[in-house]
Amino acid sequence: MSDTVAPASGGTGVFAPPSRFRLPWSSAVDARIDGSKLPKEVVLSVRDLTVAYRVRRGMVQAVRKVSFDLRRGETLALIGESGSGKTTLALALVRLLVRAARVTDGTVVYQRDGRAVDVLRVGSNALRHYRWNECAMVFQSALNALNPVLRVREQFIDVARAHGMTNRATAKARTLELLKLVQLDAERVAGCYPHELSGGMRQRVLIAMGLLLDPQVIILDEPTTALDILTQRTVIDLLRRLKEERQFALILVSHDLALAAELADQVATVYAGRIVEYGSVTDVFYRPNHPYTVGLLNAVPTLSGDFRSLDSVRGQPPDLIDLPRGCSFLPRCPFGTAECEREDPQLVSVVPGGPSIPGAGSHTAACFHAPAVAKSFSRHLQAGQAEDVASPDIAAERGAR
Numbered sequence: 001m002s003d004t005v006a007p008a009s010g011g012t013g014v015f016a017p018p019s020r021f022r023l024p025w026s027s028a029v030d031a032r033i034d035g036s037k038l039p040k041e042v043v044l045s046v047r048d049l050t051v052a053y054r055v056r057r058g059m060v061q062a063v064r065k066v067s068f069d070l071r072r073g074e075t076l077a078l079i080g081e082s083g084s085g086k087t088t089l090a091l092a093l094v095r096l097l098v099r100a101a102r103v104t105d106g107t108v109v110y111q112r113d114g115r116a117v118d119v120l121r122v123g124s125n126a127l128r129h130y131r132w133n134e135c136a137m138v139f140q141s142a143l144n145a146l147n148p149v150l151r152v153r154e155q156f157i158d159v160a161r162a163h164g165m166t167n168r169a170t171a172k173a174r175t176l177e178l179l180k181l182v183q184l185d186a187e188r189v190a191g192c193y194p195h196e197l198s199g200g201m202r203q204r205v206l207i208a209m210g211l212l213l214d215p216q217v218i219i220l221d222e223p224t225t226a227l228d229i230l231t232q233r234t235v236i237d238l239l240r241r242l243k244e245e246r247q248f249a250l251i252l253v254s255h256d257l258a259l260a261a262e263l264a265d266q267v268a269t270v271y272a273g274r275i276v277e278y279g280s281v282t283d284v285f286y287r288p289n290h291p292y293t294v295g296l297l298n299a300v301p302t303l304s305g306d307f308r309s310l311d312s313v314r315g316q317p318p319d320l321i322d323l324p325r326g327c328s329f330l331p332r333c334p335f336g337t338a339e340c341e342r343e344d345p346q347l348v349s350v351v352p353g354g355p356s357i358p359g360a361g362s363h364t365a366a367c368f369h370a371p372a373v374a375k376s377f378s379r380h381l382q383a384g385q386a387e388d389v390a391s392p393d394i395a396a397e398r399g400a401r
C-alpha cells in the first residue's frame, strides 16, 4: 500500500469524504424507529435518559430522566458543577459508558435523511458507524484520550481504517488537511507522539480527529478546561469558525459559562444528574428561573467586578446514591419552602403554553418557585447588581476574553 501523501480522493476536500467511506446507514435497520413525528431538523432526540453506576454502596444516579432535542447546526451547552453528570450523559449518547454504568431507562433517537434509529438498541456494526461517522466525541482529557505510544498520524489512520477508509494514502492526506484546518503545523504534528505536544495542540488534534468522518453531531467534553487563557481563545475561535463552515450540531460540555455564552445557542443547566433549566443563551443568562442557574451566574468573575461580591453556590452537591427527599437542590436553595420537600419538581415551561421538552423555542425550569426566582433576579438586574455577572456578553468577557 502506498505510503505517499496523495490529495483527498476525488478532490472532495477535507469535509466531504467520498460516499464509499460511509457504511450504509441502513445497517442500523434493527433499531429503526418511526421518526415521522420527529421534526426534520432534529438530529438527536433524547427522552428520559437515565444512567446509574453500580458501586459498593449502591447505585449512583448520575443521569436522571434527561430529555432534550438537538437540531441540525445547533450548539447546546451542558453546564453544571463537577460531578453533576455531564460527562456521563455525553458518554451515554455515544454508548461509551464504562462497564459499571447502566442505562436503566430512556431512548436516544438519531435522525439523518429522514431515517431515525434508537442508538441504545443498534447492533455493533451500526454502532461503530454511528460513533465517528454520525456522532463524534472529543473526550475531557486531551492527553488521556490519545494513545501515548502512537504518533498522531497513526492514530488518525487507525480511526479512518476502522471506519472504512482503507486507503492509507488518502487517510494520510485527510489527516494533514484536518491538522492544517485546526491551525497546526500539519507535517510536524502528524509525526509527533502526544507527549511532544502542548495541551492546546493536543486539544486541536482531538478536534481535528472528531471531524475526520464529517459527523453531523460533535460532542466536546470540557474542550478548554486544561488550557491557558490564550490557548482557550484560539480553540474557541477555531470552534466558532468550524461550526460556521460545517454547520454540525455541537454538544458542549463545560462548567465554563463564558464558553457557553460565546458558542452556544441553547443552554441546559445540569444539577445532580437532571436538567433543571433549559433555554436559549439569552433566556438562561438574562432570565434564569432556577436558583441553581442563578448561583452559577453569580459565581462568574468579571474583569470589572468586585471579587468580594462573587458568590459560589453554597453547600455541597447531594450524594447521588442517597438523594434528598423532594427537590434535590433544597439543602442549598435560598428559595426553598416546605412544598419543595414533597417531591422533585418536573421540568415545565416557564412561559405559559410553551413546550415542556427542552428543545428549540422552549424555556423550562424544574422549580416550584420559578416565577419568584425570575422576579428576584430581574430586580437585581434592574438594580444593576447582577448585570455584571449575568449578561452573556460580560460572561464572555470573563478573564482576558
Ligand SMILES: Nc1ncnc2c1ncn2[C@@H]1O[C@H](COP(=O)(O)OP(=O)(O)OP(=O)(O)O)[C@@H](O)[C@H]1O
Pocket (backbone or CB within 6 Å): 053, 054, 055, 060, 062, 080, 081, 082, 083, 084, 085, 086, 087, 088, 089, 098, 100, 140, 255, 320
Ligand atoms: N466510573 C464511575 N463509577 C462510579 N461512579 C462514577 C463513575 N464515573 C462517574 N461517577 C459518578 O457519577 C457522577 C457524575 O459524574 P460525571 O463525571 O458524569 O460528572 P461531570 O459533571 O462530568 O463532572 P466534571 O465536571 O468533574 O467532569 C459523579 O457523582 C461521579 O462520582
Ligand code: SF4
Pocket (backbone or CB within 6 Å): 290, 291, 292, 327, 328, 329, 330, 333, 334, 335, 336, 337, 340, 345, 366, 367, 368, 369, 370
Ligand atoms: S423547587 Fe424549591 S428547593 Fe427546588 S430549586 Fe425550586 S425553590 Fe429551590
Ligand SMILES: [Mg+2]
Pocket (backbone or CB within 6 Å): 086, 087, 088, 140, 221
Ligand atoms: Mg466531566
